[in-house]
Amino acid sequence: MLLFVYGDDGFRTQEKVSQLKSAFREKHDPSGLNTVVFPSADGKLIVGDVIQAVTTMPFLSKHRMVIIRDLIDSVKKEDLALWESGLSRTPDSTIVILWESKAVDAIEKKPLFKTLKEQAQVHTYPFPALAGTSLTTWIADRCKSKGSAIESGALRALIERVGADLWLMSHEIDKLVAYANGATITETMVTQLVQANFEGKIFDLVDALSRKDIRATVRMLEEERFAGSDDYYLMSMFTRQIRLLLGARSVLDQNPRADKNVIATELDVHPFVASKLVTQAKNFSLTQLLDAHAQLFEFDRAMKNGGMSADLAVDLVTISLLKK
Structure with a gap:
């Protein structure tokens, strides 16, 4: 059996692999002797070693599991036929998880993916990065699965503060659910408990820049630096925000009636972000x-x-935007 777990949503791909691995361990391999992960410590994916692990019969069990990371994206052209032939011979006793971290579309275009997908026992679990309504739905479902509902205002505030980083989002949801203790998560709870990262604060900074509010701008930058934010990161967030604003401005110039839903679709961002x-x-x-x-x-x-x-670059960009 071949299981493809792939996509650039690292949180959900890892969570899915962990779920599959835990279920397998509980049912078939409590000792852990029939679970193998590649690449090994040396970081190499050697065809012979992997295929041998795949075709080996399980030890004192009906099944074994072989987890292979980032094979589809990294396989060399000269090795393609060997991988296709070897993995096509996967016995019924072996469950192979092909765990890929590149974007869904990129993986699905790879020759090895296309070939192996035609096998009899294949299951695919694509996990594209979440945005827009899919992100909203995921957060609401996550809260519900943990034992709490979440208000729409709280949802909006949470996305504004955390963004689409599901690793951080999961942590904040756990914190909010624990605090709510079965009650509905409110916007007030989010405001009190969730510290906005710079991705969430960038809108406030741009607001200050557009108002030419030097004091507020300097204060926010100093707070981020004091909190340990790297200037390379601050620079990347400036660049990302300017690109988003460029996209929004371009759409508005072409269609002055464009609303947040149009902007969200065009720029592939959440409607809450599009509104700002x-x-x-x-x-x-x-x-x-x-x-x-x-x-x-x-x-x-x-x-x-x-x-x-990097720090000089951030300062010069800030000064330039304040002057415009």
Whole structure:
């Protein structure tokens, strides 16, 4: 049996593999002697070693499990036929999990995926990165599975503060559910318990920049640096936000009536995020945003060439945006 667990949502792929592994251990392999994971400590995927593990009969059990990480994406062209032939001979006694971390579309285009998918006993579990309503649904379902409902306002506040990082989101949900103790999670609870990361605070920073509020801008940057945020990370968030604003501004220039739902669809972001983008994009012209993006590109190149430090780049970008 071949199980494909793949996608760029690292949290959900790992969770699925852990669930499959735990269920297998409980039912077939409490000793752990029939569970093998590749690559091993040396980080290599050697065809002969993996296929031998796949075709070996289980020890004192009816089944064995072989977990192979990032094979589909990394297989060499000259080894493709060997992998196809070897994995096509997977016995009924072996459950093979092909665990891939690249985007769903990228994996499904790979020759090895296409070949192996045609086998008789194949199950696929694609996990694309969540956004929009799929992210909202996942959060609501996650809260429910943990024992609490969540208000729509709380959902919005949670996404604004945490973003689409499911590792962090899962941690915050656990904290909120424990605090709610069976009650519905409210927006007040989120405000009190969930500290916004910089991805969530970037909207507040851009608001301050658009108002030319120097004091608020400097305060927020100082708080992030004091909290340990790396300037390379701050720079990447500036770049991401300017690109999103560019996209929103472009859509609005073409269609002044575009609302948050149109922006959300065009930019593949959550409607809550799109709503903020619509408001903020109206505070900048397309020319201003294009100039800011060009400057970010130049600073990024200077940083990579060693001609500018990350903290200086962040400061210069901030000053430039305050002047626009």
